[in-house]
Amino acid sequence: MEKRIVVAIDGPAGAGKSTVARQVADRMGFLYIDTGAMYRAVALWASRQGTAFDDHHNLTQLAIAADIDLQADRVFLNGEDVSRAIRTPEIAAAASRVAAVAGVRRALVEKQRAFGARQSVVMEGRDIATNVFPDAQVKIFLDASAEVRAHRRVAEAGGDPAIVAREIQDRDHRDRTRAEAPLLQAPDATYLDTSHLPPAEVVEEILRLIRARTSNGKAVTS
Ligand code: DC
Numbered sequence: 001m002e003k004r005i006v007v008a009i010d011g012p013a014g015a016g017k018s019t020v021a022r023q024v025a026d027r028m029g030f031l032y033i034d035t036g037a038m039y040r041a042v043a044l045w046a047s048r049q050g051t052a053f054d055d056h057h058n059l060t061q062l063a064i065a066a067d068i069d070l071q072a073d074r075v076f077l078n079g080e081d082v083s084r085a086i087r088t089p090e091i092a093a094a095a096s097r098v099a100a101v102a103g104v105r106r107a108l109v110e111k112q113r114a115f116g117a118r119q120s121v122v123m124e125g126r127d128i129a130t131n132v133f134p135d136a137q138v139k140i141f142l143d144a145s146a147e148v149r150a151h152r153r154v155a156e157a158g159g160d161p162a163i164v165a166r167e168i169q170d171r172d173h174r175d176r177t178r179a180e181a182p183l184l185q186a187p188d189a190t191y192l193d194t195s196h197l198p199p200a201e202v203v204e205e206i207l208r209l210i211r212a213r214t215s216n217g218k219a220v221t222s
């Protein structure tokens with residue numbers, strides 16, 4: 001059986017992960033998995049249920065029960081298209097909080113590994129190279145300056161630049177300092193600063209890395 005390839009892309013909010021990961025997946029014919037969308041979906045469900053952030057038991061139960069389906073650019077939670085509902089600043093902040101709960105992470109990491117076991121994937125998030133797929137063939141850490149990241153978010157979704165910058169800063173701090181699988185560059189990941197690079201160039205660089213570390217997109221079996 002042909003071995004599957006995992007391209008792991010981690011980095012802070014606004015580093016350009018989604019744009020780049022989606023294009024890399026298209027070019028390679030791999031499945032694109034946005035793991036942040038999974039944490040957002042659980043956060044949305046929890047907020048609708050009124051589940052408190054410190055109610056770890058119920059948050060974990062929701063994460064286990066959540067039927068999350070990722071299709072191209074659409075996200076489905078229990079059959080409902082929540083693609084837009086999960087993109088608010090409130091749900092972004094809530095996702096970062098529920099993502100700190102060990103049981104929630106365990107449940108979602110299991111679903112993420114199941115996606116990657118079935119086919120070759122480009123998976124983006126915070127802990128893909130360090131925790132979800134430490135054996136990924138290609139590991140990328142995407143970064144950009146705080147100013148550029150805030151500017152990108154404002155260009156995408158609008159808002160007051162100072163407030164958006166603050167929200168990103170708070171979320172990154174929480175994601176980097178939590179006890180469970182914090183945002184961290186894997187020692188064997190390639191660091192790419194996208195502050196002054198157009199997405200097309202970042203995509204080409206990642207495609208070069210994939211070709212170099214695999215047999216032109218096929219896993220090298222030894
Ligand atoms: O990538 P994003 O901004 O949609 O992610 C939303 C939140 O989910 C982010 O602040 C941290 C959390 N997250 C995580 O902890 N681990 C991942 N692999 C992906 C996202």
